[in-house]
Amino acid sequence: MLVAGRIENFKDYSKFSSIKEFNNTIEMFLAEHKKDFTKGELIAFKRLVRFSAKYAGVANAKIGTLVKAINEKLKGFGISRSTFERMLRKAKGLGILSIENTAKSKGGKGHNVYIFNTIDVLKKRKLTYCENEESPCESKDESSNFEGETSNLLKTSNIKRLNIRKDRVLDATFTASYVPKEFVQAVKPFFDHAAMIEDFWKSVFLDTKAISHIVELETITYTAINAFKQAIRGYKRGKVKTNLVRYFTGTFKKLMDEAYSALPLEQFAPLP
Structure with missing residues (x-):
């Protein structure tokens, strides 16, 4: 097992002659396998690629560090650790990535070392994804x-x-029970993917956490459904400049503010 240390200690594990060759490999890989990753997993994958630029194709950052960097860039609406770990399993299964464990010099488990593979390795590897x-x-x-x-x-x-298979994509029927069924049914025709639906609802939960004791869940749910429909319309009209979840979040906040301001004053009485 490797000994944990600075990235310089692992530079010899790079399989690329230049950063250009590394970037070309990533582009070719995504051209074929982008569809195998969810949106959140793609964000995680691209962040790991950026962390692998100092020595082309090698990174030794902790998962927590990578997830934190993503969430800071996306202002809190990033990805979870489990999403990042799912990405690692898929990338490894598809042959683009090898993962080496390390141990601390004083004992105990250290960080992982992520090593990207070259195209010739990908071609030789037998993929096990279902067609x-x-x-x-x-x-x-x-x-x-x-x-x-x-x-x-x-x-x-x-x-x-x-x-x-642990890396099989879970459809909408596996969506967590805390997501209202009405919202699941509204999103399912566009994203039949449990994790994606939960990502949409996460932004709803965070934005209404402080007023959930005032606004009924039914109002929140149908406002979220309306916001999702508007987000889909905006996407089809080319108005989404960042990503759909962020566009949805902005739309929901606007609609929720309108619904909140329309509530009768008696609903704002102090709680007993």
Whole structure:
């Protein structure tokens, strides 16, 4: 295992002759695999690429440091640590990234070292992504008798044989229970992705946290739905200059301010 230390200690792990070669590799990789990442995961991936510029394709920053840098740049509406970790698993699975663990000189686990691979490595690596996400992932040994086993999937022996992929994208049915069902149904036709829906609702929660005891959840939910529809219209008209979540957040704040100011004065009475 490597010993934790400064980035200079790992410069020899770079597989690129120049930063230009590294950037070209990243461009070619994203041209083919951008679709495999969510919006949040792409933000995480690009941040890691930037941290790998001093010695082309090598970084040793802590995940917490990277997530903090992203959230500061996006003014609090960034990504979570779990999103960053999902990105790492996908990037590693697709062959663009290798991850080496380190240990502290005085004992204990250190930071990770992230090493980007060259195109020739990517071409040699056998990808395991399913071509059709609507179908279950099957191994070659199981594909021939998969249909005959579907009725017995609840048996322990068969559960052990299932290839449940940890990097599969979870659809809207897996959205966390704290997100109102009405909002999920409104977003689902455009983003059938649990993490993405939760990212939209995160901005709603943060913006209404201080007034949640005054404004009914139903009002907040339908204001959020209206804001999302306006954000989609704005996107289709080319008005979104940053990203859709930030545009949605600004729209929601404006609509929520209007709804809040329209509340009757008696609702602002002190709490008992």
